[in-house]
Amino acid sequence: MNCPCCSGKPYEECCKPYHTGEKHAPTAEALMRSRFSAFAIPNGEYLMETTLPGKRKYHNKRDLQEWGEINEWTKLEIIQTPALNQVEFKAYYTDQDRHPQIHHEFSIFQKMHERWYYVSGEFLD
Numbered sequence: 001m002n003c004p005c006c007s008g009k010p011y012e013e014c015c016k017p018y019h020t021g022e023k024h025a026p027t028a029e030a031l032m033r034s035r036f037s038a039f040a041i042p043n044g045e046y047l048m049e050t051t052l053p054g055k056r057k058y059h060n061k062r063d064l065q066e067w068g069e070i071n072e073w074t075k076l077e078i079i080q081t082p083a084l085n086q087v088e089f090k091a092y093y094t095d096q097d098r099h100p101q102i103h104h105e106f107s108i109f110q111k112m113h114e115r116w117y118y119v120s121g122e123f124l125d
Contacts, residue, residue, distance in 0.1 A: 048064065073092075091103040
């Protein structure tokens with residue numbers, strides 16, 4: 001299966017090693033891609049694990065899992081990575097009412113103990 005993150009690589013060679021814990025994403029962009037794939041699969045556990053520990057209280061694993069399940073995640077477009085810890089992206093999906101949606105976000109990441117974590121995002125558009 002092609003990786004949901006739109007890298008053009010097979011899932012087994014792209015995001016799966018991050019999802020299974022075999023490897024950690026080497027860059028903020030790689031983490032962003034793996035998190036998109038985690039919504040598409042869905043894998044709420046991975047989404048929580050890759051959120052900065054101090055920010056996890058603002059998220060809920062069940063809600064993350066459900067948002068992945070009720071939507072059909074179709075495409076990830078990386079707009080820009082203006083700094084090592086910043087990624088602007090558009091996530092395309094079809095919602096539960098079958099309406100096409102675009103989630104446009106500018107995200108901040110932080111590297112801690114040799115691992116990248118999602119910190120926060122600003123919704124655009």
